[in-house]
Amino acid sequence: MSKYTVVSMPGDGIGKVVLPEAIRVLDAVGFDAEYVHADIGWDFWIDEGNALPQRTIDALAEHKLGLFGAITSKPKGEAAAELKLELRDQGFVYYSPIVAMRQHFDLDVCIRPCRSFPGNPLNFIRRGRDGGVDEPLVNAVIFRQNTEGLYGGVEWTDPPENVRAALNSHPKFKLFSEVPGPDLAVSTRIFSREKCRRITRAAFEYAQKHGYKSVTVCEKPNVIRETSGMMEAEAALVQKEFRDIQLWSTNIDAQMMWLTKNPETYGVIVAGNMFGDIVSDGFAGLVGGLGFACSANIGKDVAVFEPTHGSAPKYEKLDPPIVNPIAMILSGCMLLDHVGETEKSTRIWGAISRVIEKAEVQTYDLKRFTGGASAIEKGAATSVQLTDAILAELK
Ligand code: NAI
Numbered sequence: 001m002s003k004y005t006v007v008s009m010p011g012d013g014i015g016k017v018v019l020p021e022a023i024r025v026l027d028a029v030g031f032d033a034e035y036v037h038a039d040i041g042w043d044f045w046i047d048e049g050n051a052l053p054q055r056t057i058d059a060l061a062e063h064k065l066g067l068f069g070a071i072t073s074k075p076k077g078e079a080a081a082e083l084k085l086e087l088r089d090q091g092f093v094y095y096s097p098i099v100a101m102r103q104h105f106d107l108d109v110c111i112r113p114c115r116s117f118p119g120n121p122l123n124f125i126r127r128g129r130d131g132g133v134d135e136p137l138v139n140a141v142i143f144r145q146n147t148e149g150l151y152g153g154v155e156w157t158d159p160p161e162n163v164r165a166a167l168n169s170h171p172k173f174k175l176f177s178e179v180p181g182p183d184l185a186v187s188t189r190i191f192s193r194e195k196c197r198r199i200t201r202a203a204f205e206y207a208q209k210h211g212y213k214s215v216t217v218c219e220k221p222n223v224i225r226e227t228s229g230m231m232e233a234e235a236a237l238v239q240k241e242f243r244d245i246q247l248w249s250t251n252i253d254a255q256m257m258w259l260t261k262n263p264e265t266y267g268v269i270v271a272g273n274m275f276g277d278i279v280s281d282g283f284a285g286l287v288g289g290l291g292f293a294c295s296a297n298i299g300k301d302v303a304v305f306e307p308t309h310g311s312a313p314k315y316e317k318l319d320p321p322i323v324n325p326i327a328m329i330l331s332g333c334m335l336l337d338h339v340g341e342t343e344k345s346t347r348i349w350g351a352i353s354r355v356i357e358k359a360e361v362q363t364y365d366l367k368r369f370t371g372g373a374s375a376i377e378k379g380a381a382t383s384v385q386l387t388d389a390i391l392a393e394l395k
């Protein structure tokens, strides 16, 4: 019997490419796990009207650890049109299975490390004082509240009468009170104190454990006073337990500007769901983009690890596959850290660092080629070759 059982959910498109590569690397460092496959994604929406089948939820409930590739998601109408004929017009509504998974298991703490690998040709650079080039190393870790806010799914076009009545009770709604129902869409941004506290505490604990000197709350409390205000208030309370770590506060818009100027200033960042998604993509762009962006979704009971990229349908059919597997492999490292196998995760980070530094084996993104079959002819490595290079460094 293996020590761990991990639910493997490759999903759609390039999820199917990168997940097996991550497992090869986890095997190579001797991670004592067996993997059970679980279905998720577009095919199951079309055939079953459910992109996250109950059997997958059961497997996660049983084994507690998941590795997830990526899924394809489409707007409601488009999704409905692709359902198989027998299921059409029967009330099936498409929901993103990853959002559903986060909510079902209350995976409320999302961690997205954005660290530059020295020598990565995709690293952020800026003009230095002397006219030369500065390449500050980015070492930011974004804590994103993963289940609430604008992703909570409480929204309407043509809100029902009682919702409209409630909205009308707010003085600021006067501006919209004459808008006809079908022309009015409302999405709610709901924060709860418990979740604000959990995400900010997770951020401070991480900062303490990893020696960061600051935690930055990145919201917009001057305008979105209630929800952003609650996040800030909870962060201030939690900070009292971590006196050595400074609490900084930035507005999301200003933060997006600052990270293009001095990204090295920031350490741990904490934000609500939407702003966390935005700021983490921003930082990911400074450390190599989607091929490097890994994440963890952590609840009290279940944890799921995934690259932040999607299914990249443009590339899903390419044989050999060209996409960068590093984001998925680093997500595997986050799984290792989560279960306390940090030495194995450090070995993998080291091996990836050496592969990047040597610059001999590079997927199309690292070569700055346009994606497509021709990338390989021009000298880009395949997904498998890049993993092989990492495995060679692990020997
Ligand atoms: P995407 O992340 O799938 O791809 C955007 C572009 O980024 C690709 O065309 C490619 O140029 C590049 N890219 C992505 N992953 C890469 C990798 N590992 N190596 C090298 N280059 C990479 O985002 P897009 O095109 O907006 O969405 C495609 C589908 O994925 C949609 O259906 C979307 O809803 C879904 N999606 C799913 C996510 C998830 O499963 N968590 C997250 C984001 C999008």
Ligand code: MG
Pocket: 277, 281, 308
């Ligand atoms: Mg995103």
